Amino acid sequence: MLIINNLKASIGGKSILKGISLEVKPGEIHAIMGPNGSGKSTLAAVLAGREFVEVTEGTVTYFGKNLLEMAAEDRAKEGIFLGFQYPIEIPGVSMVNFMKTAVNEHRKHKGLDPLSASDFLKLMRDKKELVEIDSKLANRSVNEGFSGGEKKKNEIFQMAMLDPKLAILDETDSGLDIDALRIVANGVNKLKHPDNSFIVITHYQRLLDYIIPDVVHVLYDGRIVKTAGKELALELEEKGYDWIKKEIENNVEA
């Protein structure tokens, strides 16, 4: 589904990603962990198509296509979804209008007619229930005045509405209390099916108590320095990141 090969990227001339290779197959959940400043969010930004990140080397292939040549909106319509670490507040734009426009853009891309008003509202209702989001939130402006937890739940709600093939969740767990964390994780688990994949970016292991990854990668200083099964997350939780840092430094010295 997604093949990243030796990806290097910089922001404002500063090199952030220093050669990342990664393959995600349909149905897999990949967790990307790592200390602050290791490049996790930059990787998410590159995949979603943010223009301020400059790709200097490497390739990203998504279902056989060159992802890096696609506009952000086209990536979305091809099934990529980014759950934002800091969802944006957009006063004056209602959630309903926002989602209706997005869903119908996706449908147009697939050659389908726009949803009727009643079908759309039914879809909203179903997905709200699925992700346990407060009904009232959908009547407000996009993220305006939402609490941190509500914003993150709203990301999961949008994901449910758009039914992506590859969802990248950028620190969706940060700032969540345990109830909100559970709701977010349940949402992911309910939306999981054999054909779609997730890249879950997280700083802490606790989200992975609820979302069980197939593969765990550790990103450090712009490189993936370790890849293993879900047990790696537990080891990181227990020992922190220092032992990995040391391991790398030792390797460099040696």
Added chain:
Amino acid sequence: MNGKSEITEKYLDLYKDNITKISGVSSPFINSFRAPALKKFSELGIPSKKDEAYKYTNLNVFFDHDYESYFMPLPSDFAEAEKFRCEVTNLDTHGIVLLNGFYPTVNEKLRQLPSGVWIGSLSEAAVRFKDIFEKHFGKYARSETDGLVHLNTAMASDGVFVYIPEGVTLNKPVQVVNLVQAGNDIFNQHRNLIIAEKNSNFSIIICDHTLSPQKFLTNSVTEIFVGENAHFDIIRVQNEHNNACKITNTFIHQEKNSVTSSNNITLHGGLIRNSTYHYLGGEGAESYSYGLFLADKWQHIDNFVNVDHAFPHCTSNQLFKGVLDDMSTGAFNGRILVRQDAQGTLAYQRNNNILLTDDAKMDSKPQLEIYADDVKCSHGATVGQLNDDALFYLQSRGINKREAKLMLMFGFAHEVIQNIKIEPLRERMDNLVMQRLKGELSRCASCMVKCG
């Protein structure tokens, strides 16, 4: 040199040449204001960029022009105005049409609505409701700096009069449609007086339209009295062609515990200057002042707001926004004055503007003068482009860039529109704003002028 500009002299001459005609159709009380106002106008003159309050607005191009005098409309003019129908769906109002600043002679000059409410011609009301009229007329429109207010007082002879007696709630809004239509270029001035007595509750919609393509200059003054505990909303919708200049001066005087809102929506217009003066003249009064403009080509839109906190525990809030395209320009002047006695004042101001091109220009000037200690005041002004993060957020959900920009601009504008409480009007404004942002013409359907 006597210091007066040639342009000012021209309007002094206009007064001299026509004062007999004007006085002949006005009540002695209105006429008693004319000579002192002319004196004041003669001192202050037509505002120029040297005046602080007009620093960003050049009026010369409209004032330095020969207009046909228009001091007495012909009955035939009104035949056209009578045909005008507002086409906003489901908007049920008590309608009044003003043509070139005059109240039509075709029907009754004053109309009684339920519960003793009167609407109609100002000049007629000056005679028929002498006591009420004389209690309020000329009391609130005061300016030490703006010559145009005095020019209006010196020469205006008609306009709209609205009277809501004590305790009356008017469920349907009053709607005033200001039409400008003539065979020649004209300069017109009108004067409105709105009186909302104690405990009354009503709203007024003022729509400014141009119906023929001639060059027009309008200088209007509206005096509003809002009595104790009364609720009053004024919504002004401006949709004029690029060769028209509209100057509105609105003075809202509030008594104790009254609540007012003012909303100026400028969809289209060559040069527009809206001055709104809020006087919080009693404890516990609340005033909300909103404005939105969409400008393109060479249009220039200037909003000037003056909020005067004269008594304790009053609240005021200003929210003004502008979207500027092409080489259009705009200005915002927002003054908050908190007098020494006005303890416990809450006063907020926000001005946000979006420039869609490098050639568009916006000047924003907040002005806070605070003489009391126990005051909460804030102000913020931004002039910028659309928010990149918000744009990306929408794009990342599959919405193309063009549509995403449109949604953001609409959302930006809607923050002002949403304060209109009259639902059919609010929906209509949303639609017109959307059409305007899409580059479609947003004129009301019955407008014959091909704007733009």
